[in-house]
Amino acid sequence: MIRTTTSLLVTTLFGLGLSSCQEKKYADALSPEASMATFAIHEDFEVQLFAAEPHIKDPVDLVFDETGAAYAVEMPDYPYKPEQGEGRGVIKKLVDTDGDGTIDSSIVFAEGIADATSLMPWKGGLLVTAAPYIYYMKDLDGDGKADSKEQLFSGFFENNSEAQITNLRLGIDNWIYAANNGQRSEVTYKEKPGAGSLNLQGADFRFRLDKGKFEKESGTAQFGMTFDNWGNKFFTQNTLHIQQAVIPRRYLERHGHLSSMSVNHNISDHDFEMFQMTPPPYWRAERTRRRNKQYQEQELDRVEHAEDYFTGASGGIVYNGGAFPEGFSGNVFTGDVAGNLVHRDLLIPDSQGPTQIARRPPEERDREFLAATDPWFRPVGFTVGPDGYLYLVDFYRQHIETPVSIPDDLKEEMDFMNGEDKGRIYRILPEGKTSQLNSLPDFSSMDAATLVGQLENENGWWRTTAQRLILENSKQEYVPFLKSLAEEAAAESRVLALYLLQSMDALTADLVSKALQSEHAGVRKNALVLAESFPEMEEAIAAKTSDPSSMVSLQAILSLGNFESSFAREKMAASLIEKGKNKWFRTAILSSNPGSxxxxxxxxxxxxxxxxxxxxxxxxxxxxxxxxxxxxxxxxxxxxxxxxxxxxxxxxxxxxxxxxxxxxxxxxxxxxxxxxxxxxxxxxxxxxxxxxxxxxxxxxxxxx
Structure with a gap:
């Protein structure tokens, strides 16, 4: 069921405003409160305002650092390209001075940034994607403003603000991932000038600052990339609201001669279908009418849809906050900026192979988790907060579309910058709950046992924050506590501990062998990745090619492919006979030298x-x-x-x-x-x- 948030006075005034403006082709902006009154959301949840203008404008990403401080990046130049690299992009520290859970002040952390799109805390500062660069910015004197701005990577594609480097994510394997939309780029790393440039055409990107590594990654995420607790990658791409990158790029490039490197898999069982509450804007409806008329005149078997079809999927996230009701953990939330809604998917293992299926929840068969009648509502991204709740970033613009795709006569009536002085961030939480953002412990003052202990927190933000701090400043005193978790902790924590031990060169074959025998498929899968570093574990890896979990057996085949022995060839042949009918198993086998x-x-x-x-x-x-x-x-x-x-x-x-x-x-x-x-x-x-x-x-x- 869906509950509609209402305010009788606001709704009445809004209705009167519309009735007096019947000739207008486009609706006017609403206040944050009036916009929220148009939201219809799942009956078990409510929406609270976290931040709005004048404290935030044109937001596209939000992160919380280890102190719980919130940072947002603004993209006011959209949809136009800043001239000569001078942009109006701003990064702000959002401040709640009275502790009521709503932002009432902000500090400009950095400004004048062209095409900044995403942030990630790192070593007391922020990593920032702003094509053609990834920067590292840091406040050195404690005044809340960045004093240092370093170009870490350069050369990313920069000619389309809707298809540039974005979505920084720390993976469970300690790599930092970024969406690149498959754009051709010649990327160089400042710390490794002798490494040459990396062409990212057809791929996403990942890097490790602690190890000085950078490489291609599978997938062509546009503006929305997320991982589940086991490292499976999901991403959005306009009309395809959820795809899975089935095989990591490092395996596809072992011999580098596959006829195709694409492992993008549309996992939705409902494809383009969505249920919006807003009619299509005039320009879209008219453009679609013209195109369909042209298709009919040319006798083409083609139809374009102006509404109820995903066309602006954005910002998908796997929820792992631990504060939602049972059944919501592991769900994927995705915005559609054209449909003014938030869509929810359940991830179900595909019985026919090693991928997932994205399925609508039973109570949302004919509606969305959240939908608005305010056509300015533009949900571009999400983050899980320290309180475990879901934060929704609303770009809030009258129009959101690249002007080059709209006929000139329709553009004459459109102001693409209308709303550049507005923006909202909302908190989605179970009805009746309150946020506890102001009661966080100081991660930086935790001793080794306490910090490592946060890897067991039910909230994924706490786990990831602890993981990041351990990774940033690895100390031998962490090792005994990590080893204890690697043997005895719950599955999610165990995987993080194993990868952190690997990063500190403290992982042993014995720990990996024990993890391979785990009852949990996610642990076995990642243990196989770690086992690749131990040549003596070839047979143990091979034994998992027949694992009852398809996710695990796929990884076993991928991992075994790193070994070039006659034994590996024999197991590849056996795996082909057993699983070769499935495209992804076949590709995994072919990606290796012994398999081909x-x-x-x-x-x-x-x-x-x-x-x-x-x-x-x-x-x-x-x-x-x-x-x-x-x-x-x-x-x-x-x-x-x-x-x-x-x-x-x-x-x-x-x-x-x-x-x-x-x-x-x-x-x-x-x-x-x-x-x-x-x-x-x-x-x-x-x-x-x-x-x-x-x-x-x-x-x-x-x-x-």
């Missing part, structure tokens, strides 16, 4: 009669193996591969031949700059045949 080796094909042929039945998934596997071998450009491996295929029984050779040679040709084209004379001749032979099925494998084998 000609020797593995020999095992499949001899031990499993793999080629006797050319099922579609087997053909997909062979095509990809062929592509990988061709792209590697290794003459010896390609020779073994072609000779193996040439020995197949005549009754099956035609099916395998056509698909294998198609993949081989595509791969060879990618490696053409490294070809020997034999490989060049092989590619010429393949390209000279209009019908590859006529090409004789034995003839090709002779080329070697």
């Amino acid at each position: 080796a000609p020797e593995t094909l020999e095992i499949l042929d001899k031990e499993y009669a793999f080629f006797d039945n050319p099922e579609s998934w087997k053909l997909d596997y062979i095509k990809e193996v062929s592509h990988i071998q061709g792209a590697k450009g290794n003459e010896k491996s390609i020779q073994s591969f072609v000779e193996l295929l040439s020995t197949l029984p005549n009754e099956t050779v035609e099916n395998w031949k056509a698909i294998a040679l198609e993949g081989l040709k595509a791969g060879l084209k990618k490696s053409s700059d490294r070809h020997t004379e034999s490989l060049s001749s092989l590619l010429s032979q393949l390209e000279s045949k209009e019908n590859q099925s006529e090409t004789q494998l034995k003839d090709l084998a002779v080329l070697f």
